[in-house]
Amino acid sequence: MTLAPIDPAAGPAISDLDALEAEGIHILRELAAERERPVLLFSGGKDSIVLLRLAEKAFRPGAFPFPVMHVDTGHNFPEVVAFRDRRVAELGERLIVASVQASIDAGRIADVSGPRSSRNQLQTVTLLDAIAEHRFDACIGGARRDEERARAKERIFSLRDAFGGWDPRAQRPEIWDLYNARVRPGEHVRVFPISNWTELDVWRYVAREGLELPSIYFAHERSVFKRDGMLYADDPVIERLPGEEPFVTSVRYRTVGDMTCTGAVRSEAATLEQVVTEIAATRVTERGETRADDRASEAAMEDRKRDGYF
Amino acid sequence: MATSSASAPVATLVHGLLRVATCGSVDDGKSTLLGRLLHDTRQIADDQLDHVRDVSERRGTALDLALLTDGLRAEREQGITIDVAYRSFETPRRRFILADCPGHEQYTRNMVTGASTADAAVLLVDARHGVVAQTRRHLAITALLRVPHVLVAVNKMDLVDWDGGRFAEIAGDVRALAETLGVEDVACVPVSALEGDNVVEPSTRTPWYDGPPLVTRLEELPPESDDPDGPLRFPVQLVIRPLGEAGGGRRYAGRVARGTVRPGDAVVALPSGEEAVVAAVETLDGELAHASAPRSVSIVLDRELDISRGDVLCRTGAAPALTRELEATICWMGERHLRPGARLLLKHGTRTTRAIVEDVTERLHLQSLLGAPAPDGLALNDLGRVRVRVAEPLVADPYAESRAAGAFVLIDDATNDTVAAGMITSTTG
Known part of the structure; x- marks a missing residue:
């Protein structure tokens, strides 16, 4: 290894990104030490890409003490699925794909259809089934407190009951960095190492670490159509309504989710620096701009979390 | 694409x-x-x-x-x-x-x-x-x-x-x-x-x-740093065993709680008391010349010791006596009253051990912090002073010297709830 110099004039104080990184590493190591069967949830999005980096920082030169799992709705962007497979293979870690299509085929859930349908909600059943099948007792997720108001009140180590439900009124106090990861049989804990990061922190970290992202995060020509003020991908998985005519324009994605509920933004930002500049100047939150699932009601996220969503 | x-x-x-x-x-x-x-x-x-x-x-x-x-x-x-x-x-x-x-x-x-x-x-x-x-x-x-x-x-x-x-x-x-x-x-x-x-x-x-x-x-406000000049306290979170021969020896992974660790430091692992010299302070990005709180690093020693989670690395000659009994100020957060004799789990740093609250010596006034006898123990949202005995020895400092090395939580192992935040005021072997 090479010696990383420290500027003596800088003193013991560390930068904000270093402080957030140190906290994230500490959280992952606490979890790995305290729970027997954790899993890291990986969507292929920028937040979970940061999680993989933090896991490298926490556990190399050893192996990750947990597998990586993707809940695949079958309606994910093909670029993201390809990226997922390549990234996990590069790391030499184990990938589990929990498939919503398999849950439908097994009769666990009924598929949805129609122009406004989305498999986003169906993910919860597949996730909870996978947790039960693999007997996972902890799920590491990339949720951040700045994303949504209910998340601002969620603990870093957040208990889920046997039904995967979150009870916001029965949260354990979380004091200093002395996390309580204890669960009873059937329960599990959701752990959010980047709780205190903002969207901009994530982008700055991606830049600093030189992390590779799926191509859809950068401006590209895509055939899209407009609905409710958002731009959706023109793809067979989304049925268009009369009058929703597709057109080709330059877009990028700000979040990576199921194609049926994730909108694109018009952008010419083709490099990381251009994207960070745009994000820093934007006046709309990422979930408000590009996520149909959070627009459903005033408490949409809280309701889904109570039902086991991450 | x-x-x-x-x-x-x-x-x-x-x-x-x-x-x-x-x-x-x-x-x-x-x-x-x-x-x-x-x-x-x-x-x-x-x-x-x-x-x-x-x-x-x-x-x-x-x-x-x-x-x-x-x-x-x-x-x-x-x-x-x-x-x-x-x-x-x-x-x-x-x-x-x-x-x-x-x-x-x-x-x-x-x-x-x-x-x-x-x-x-x-x-x-x-x-x-x-x-x-x-x-x-x-x-x-x-x-x-x-x-x-x-x-x-x-x-x-x-x-x-x-x-x-x-x-x-x-x-x-x-x-x-x-x-x-x-x-x-x-x-x-x-x-x-x-x-x-x-x-x-x-x-x-x-x-x-x-x-x-x-x-x-x-x-x-001046930037906060947790006591870089204080005595080193490095609670081991876990031991990393590298994949394959090329990965070298074991790493002791953790976050610096107090003080600064440097290559060449003579350290003692507590509670065992075994001694070694720091060979390297590692991160994924390379070796560091020094690391202070709150950095997360991995430490390589010049010899392999029998160290596991909960052990603490200290500078040789600047290690505290082991704590088996402590006095602390606590904030009680449990739904049920705390009474003397309560058996709980105590988490301090990376060590979780069984503990007995031997006495609830005082209940504190919430506005003045003045103590008064606590015949009924402590109720939810009470502050008080307690005496606690632990099953495994702790490497602890008074909270007044170091927040990270002097803080603990109590956990009720029947419910798994976190029921108290504790600040150590004094320790005895």
Whole structure:
């Protein structure tokens, strides 16, 4: 290894990104030490890409003490699925794909259809089934407190009951960095190492670490159509309504989710620096701009979390 | 499509992170202050503001910035704040994480939680009412948790006609109270959260005040570092066994709790007492010449010791005696009363051990912190002093010397609930 110099004039104080990184590493190591069967949830999005980096920082030169799992709705962007497979293979870690299509085929859930349908909600059943099948007792997720108001009140180590439900009124106090990861049989804990990061922190970290992202995060020509003020991908998985005519324009994605509920933004930002500049100047939150699932009601996220969503 | 790789240089902030607990109730105008803080530093996005406007209109009220900060359905329905909320904001000079502690319900538990990680606390006082019972409780908890800096925002100055005499009177009361409680660094700022005076922008209506606005004060607080010159305490979180021969020997992974670790340091692993020399302080990015709190690193020793999670590396000659019995101040957070003889789990650093609360010696007054006998033990949200015996020895320091090395939590292993926050006052073998 090479010696990383420290500027003596800088003193013991560390930068904000270093402080957030140190906290994230500490959280992952606490979890790995305290729970027997954790899993890291990986969507292929920028937040979970940061999680993989933090896991490298926490556990190399050893192996990750947990597998990586993707809940695949079958309606994910093909670029993201390809990226997922390549990234996990590069790391030499184990990938589990929990498939919503398999849950439908097994009769666990009924598929949805129609122009406004989305498999986003169906993910919860597949996730909870996978947790039960693999007997996972902890799920590491990339949720951040700045994303949504209910998340601002969620603990870093957040208990889920046997039904995967979150009870916001029965949260354990979380004091200093002395996390309580204890669960009873059937329960599990959701752990959010980047709780205190903002969207901009994530982008700055991606830049600093030189992390590779799926191509859809950068401006590209895509055939899209407009609905409710958002731009959706023109793809067979989304049925268009009369009058929703597709057109080709330059877009990028700000979040990576199921194609049926994730909108694109018009952008010419083709490099990381251009994207960070745009994000820093934007006046709309990422979930408000590009996520149909959070627009459903005033408490949409809280309701889904109570039902086991991450 | 080709995958784009991230290699462009983007300016990284290096101005550091400050964690701030904000304490007060809706009546003091805390939600308005937070809204003002976020709004005037341009942290509120258009869709968030639109949402607040929509809901305010539907309810027929004026623009209610509190809606930005009330996260849970029950809070919005009841118009109260239940839980600690964490939110971030930044200025060109510093990145902040606010732990927003509600003033009413469960205030002790919530404030202890918010203050535990805070580098600074902002307490709200209503200029019309001055120092009240709630102010005393909030200041007492910041004293107990040893929050290094306290800023008191004397709010609603517009409602006392910007009376400099009134402000001086309140500031005097705050200073006297801080002295009694042992709060070392306290400053008062006259503000109107409603009108924005002295929050982010300086006010022209307080010519008698020569200090900077609240946010400037927060920007100028010295950066917190947990005692880099203190004795080394490195609690081992886990042992990393490298994959394959080329990976070298074991690494002891953890976060520096106190002091600084350097290659060449002679260290002793406690409780075993085995000694070794630090061969390297590693991160994924390379070896470091030194690491202080709160960095997460991996330590390589010149020989392999029988070390596992919960053990602590200290500098040889600067290690504390092992603790088997301790006295502590605690905040009780359990639903059931704490009584002498209670058997619980104690988590200190990376060590979790069985513990017996042998005695509840005092219950503390929430405003003065003065002790009184505790014949009924401690109830939810009580503060008290206890004597605890632990099954496995701890490597601990008094909380007054080090927050990280002197703090613990108690866990009820029947319910798995975290039932107390503890601060060690003295230790014995």
